[in-house]
Amino acid sequence: MNAVVYASKGGNTRKLAEAVAAAVGACAQPVEEVRPFDAPIDTLFVGGSIYAGKIDGALRKFLQGLDSGHVTRIAVFGSAAGNKSALDEVRAILTGTGITVYDRAFQCRGSFLLANRGRPNQDDLNKAAQFAREVAGT
Numbered sequence: 001m002n003a004v005v006y007a008s009k010g011g012n013t014r015k016l017a018e019a020v021a022a023a024v025g026a027c028a029q030p031v032e033e034v035r036p037f038d039a040p041i042d043t044l045f046v047g048g049s050i051y052a053g054k055i056d057g058a059l060r061k062f063l064q065g066l067d068s069g070h071v072t073r074i075a076v077f078g079s080a081a082g083n084k085s086a087l088d089e090v091r092a093i094l095t096g097t098g099i100t101v102y103d104r105a106f107q108c109r110g111s112f113l114l115a116n117r118g119r120p121n122q123d124d125l126n127k128a129a130q131f132a133r134e135v136a137g138t
């Protein structure tokens with residue numbers, strides 16, 4: 001079973017999360033509403049953007065609470081105004097937990113103020129879905 005959990009202050013990462021979820025037959029859950037998993041998760045897709053150089057605080061707390069008894073592997077996706085991805089921070093949080101972090105993230109530009117207008121666009125969403133299918137092996 002796969003799951004998708006994301007943090008999105010402005011809606012950009014929510015769009016990616018919905019594309020990822022549709023691609024792997026899961027439902028996209030905002031981190032504020034996520035409930036304990038009732039079955040073991042093979043791949044947990046984690047969507048996170050960058051705010052002042054870091055991931056969202058609620059997403060960080062959620063990740064800190066995970067254990068390898070419930071989640072085997074995590075794949076990261078997200079958007080930011082620049083190039084920075086959440087992958088390094090997610091990997092650092094999960095070091096020593098026994099949860100594998102997929103070594104590649106899907107990352108695209110997200111609109112911010114006047115920058116990156118219209119992003120993520122349909123091409124970004126298609127690529128996010130393709131990434132998810134590759135990771136899930138479907």
Ligand SMILES: Cc1cc2nc3c(=O)[nH]c(=O)nc-3n(C[C@H](O)[C@H](O)[C@H](O)COP(=O)(O)O)c2cc1C
Nearest residue numbers: 008009010011012013049052053080081082110112
């Ligand atoms: C308060 C705030 C701080 C941000 N800081 C950064 C940053 O340090 N680096 C960056 O690349 N983008 C930064 N951004 C841009 C967001 O990462 C980008 O707009 C992203 O697509 C937001 O995703 P969301 O709509 O899912 O929240 C910031 C955005 C906000 C609102």
